[in-house]
Amino acid sequence: MSEEQHNDRSVNAERRRLLGGAAALAGLAIAPGVFLVQAAVPTRPDGTPATDQVRWGMLVDTNRCRTNCDACVTACRDENGWHGHGRPETDVKWIRKITITEEDGRRTSLPMMCQHCAKPPCAYVCPTGATFRRDDGVVLVDKHLCIGCRYCMMACPYQVRFFVHEPVAADSPNHPRGKGTVEGCNLCVHRIDRGVLPACVEACASSGRGALIFGDLNNPRSEISRAIAAHGAESVRADLKLDTGVRYQGLS
């Protein structure tokens, strides 16, 4: 083997190592929403209660959220079965897109859904306790206890709770729904309990630009905690001090 051949093989080997490393890095960089966050959603075995060891939260990077994209909305609608009746004022919208237009014309797009507050006004005011906060931070409605008084809708400062104004055509396979009760985003609790990401997060990662990160706010090593530690995040209407589980980047 000539020295030149030997050098070529060394270079090729070095290239392969570099390419292999680059590919691994690219894989990590491209799919954080798949691998890292997936690992941050441990399965909760059946029969075991949710605990405050974890606090589920979601981070919205508005710099990545496009105005004309509604992949998260579509995915949530399909997952949770809240198809409308063509009446926007009374139709249910567990998640919706909002656009903020600044005075200089700059626009910011973001999804708005239940903010899963640590101090949820909706749960505080609910007379029957139908609306409650699970120990892991998910705000839920027990559809069997909701009497449809709508006081929670009066109390929510984010306008993310909706009254089912019309009969529900078909039951959602994932949870009960019914006319005359109030509902809202439940962070796809049926999925996260199985260790699967919420539908909106999955859709944003595959069809959008990966603007949503879901994970455990209590775990400093989780993707969401590291992203917040690295770049900061804020709550909508932070002045209300509700300690929301959904945080936003790029709002200010």
Added chain:
Amino acid sequence: MASRIRYQQIGQQQPAKFWLLAAVAAVVVLAGLGAAAYMATVGHHITGMNNQIVWGMPHVFAVTLILAASGALNVASVGSVFGRVDHKPLARLSGVLAAALLIGGLTVLVLDLGRPDRLIIAMTHYNLRSIFAWNILLYTGFLAIVAVYLWTLMEPRMKGYSTTAGTAAFAWRLILTTGTGSIFGFLLAREAYGGAIMAPLFIAASLAYGTAAFSLLFLAVMGSQGRRAPAALLGGISGMMGVFLMAVLLLLAAHFFTLLYMPGREDVVRFLLVEGGSLPMVFWLGKIILGAVIPAVLLLNSATRRRAGALAAASVLVLIGGFSHIFVMIVGAQSYPMQLFPGREVSGAVFDGRAASYAPTAPELLLGFGGIALVVLVALVALRFLALTPKQLEDEPEVGTTSADESEATGEGDGGLATAPGQG
């Protein structure tokens, strides 16, 4: 004054007219029930309510009736708690009307629920952190206390307890109205509400609107019997209502000035009182001019304050003002766009960044009027079967004569009293 007050049932001498009125009320109640059944079957989308105006006309009717229920007990309290003997003969009417108003208001509230069939859940599952849950206890407790109070008033053996029961009812209704006001005062999401002031504001409102409701019942009962109310009693009730009305205006002014003074809240005041579509007209015309200024003149002016006709007209106007007040407080507060990003232009769903419009539909109006009809029906049945109406009041002028006070104040008889044809 007669040493012993004698009471009577009414509606027996002209039963046909009495039951005709009851039947009309029953028909309206049935129409309201039908409307509620329709809403419960097809869903609330057939109302003017939506996901921004979540509480509409049914709540306006219900809250006004509940406020009036608490205040309708004023006359009884003045007699039992504050020792005004000339008011004491009216305590039974006062108590029964308070119960009837609360039943009417609660019925509307329950039938407007998304799931009225789950009332039993509201009665068995309490989140005691919720002021709404506390109100459920306060309302049922009020009915129980008023029932006991009426018992002490009507059962001779219990007479010795009437002051105690009256005092308990007085205290309970203050707490009840504090609770009703706090339903709104506790909402940090709604900028139109101002926290703790909602409680005294609602107490003052209940005193005014309840006294107005009582005055109408009292004058109707007297008129139906061809009797004239004593001028001094009319003057006392008028003065009381006038003072309560002033208290409402003072607290409303304090409420709005407080909001105006707080940076970021002046927009909601401008919305409610100046720019918010029909809301400013409802407030200024309904609440202020018709509901306060004109009745205040009628109630506090020495030329009119002892006249039954003036009291009846003022009472109707005060109640119109009450509905207007509650409409602006409930519907107006929700119409104002939610400030998710204060000071920034927001668009998105139909309700983002925009004021909501609200046009009530027939079913919800029928439900509301059905609640009022239920109040009338309950009161009529009570008047017919219970001895609630005093046969003779202190200084009551004989029929066909006029007292010195009335001779200068009246000229048209008991105007506005022809609504209850029953005869005693």
